[in-house]
Amino acid sequence: MALPPDVCPPMADPFSPMSRLRGGRAAAMLLFIAALAYAYRDVAVRLIAQWSADENYSHGFLVVPLAAYFAWTRRAALREAPARPSSWGLLLVALSLCAFLAGVAAAELFVTRVSFIGVLAGAIVFIFGTRHLRLLAFPVGFLILMIPPPEILFNQVALPLQLFASRA
Numbered sequence: 001m002a003l004p005p006d007v008c009p010p011m012a013d014p015f016s017p018m019s020r021l022r023g024g025r026a027a028a029m030l031l032f033i034a035a036l037a038y039a040y041r042d043v044a045v046r047l048i049a050q051w052s053a054d055e056n057y058s059h060g061f062l063v064v065p066l067a068a069y070f071a072w073t074r075r076a077a078l079r080e081a082p083a084r085p086s087s088w089g090l091l092l093v094a095l096s097l098c099a100f101l102a103g104v105a106a107a108e109l110f111v112t113r114v115s116f117i118g119v120l121a122g123a124i125v126f127i128f129g130t131r132h133l134r135l136l137a138f139p140v141g142f143l144i145l146m147i148p149p150p151e152i153l154f155n156q157v158a159l160p161l162q163l164f165a166s167r168a
Contacts (some may be wrong), residue, residue, distance in 0.1 A: 025083070025127060032123050036116075039100070043112050050148055063146035070139040081131045089126025089133075093119050113147040 037044075051060040071078075096118030103111030121140050124133045133140070148154070 028127055032127070036119060036123075039097075040112075040116055043109075043116065046109065047113060047147070054148070056154075057148045060146040060148070063143060067139040067142045070142060071136055074135050074139070077135050078132060081135060082129070083127075084129035084131065085127055086125050086129050088130075089122045089124065092122030092125060094122075096122055108150075110147065110150045114144070117141075117143050117147075 047060065051057050096115045099118065100112050100115035103109070103113075103115060117140060120143070121133060124136060124140070149157075
């Protein structure tokens with residue numbers, strides 16, 4: 001007696017073109033994550049150290065898990081969205097890596113940190129397509145909150161607010 005198809009669905013063919021595509025995309029994602037972790041390791045260490053040392057930026061520890069949660073809430077839409085990889089993502093990755101190199105050469109932490117978000121957005125477009133980036137626009141954009149602003153900008157905003165608060 002055979003089981004109904006809804007109880008025991010047929011096994012997927014591991015050699016079908018779709019399974020190779022999924023395996024290739026997974027391999028590309030793993031390779032990308034490893035390369036990103038290697039390239040941004042010093043930036044991440046300094047960023048985490050700044051979150052730990054400066055109470056103005058300690059909220060950074062919450063931003064990444066919250067962004068991951070926001071992305072997770074979109075999992076059904078992401079699963080349904082067709083994957084249409086685009087070469088424009090590679091251009092965005094290249095431009096962001098140029099910004100990273102310029103930031104490293106100029107010892108500008110803000111530029112190197114922001115370039116991470118550009119690389120992430122470009123990788124999403126390159127591996128999955130623009131539809132996926134549109135679905136993940138808020139979680140990816142939310143990551144900007146983990147990056148402390150440059151000191152000159154922070155002081156331009158904070159000092160007048162401190163003076164205003166001390167007068168009140």
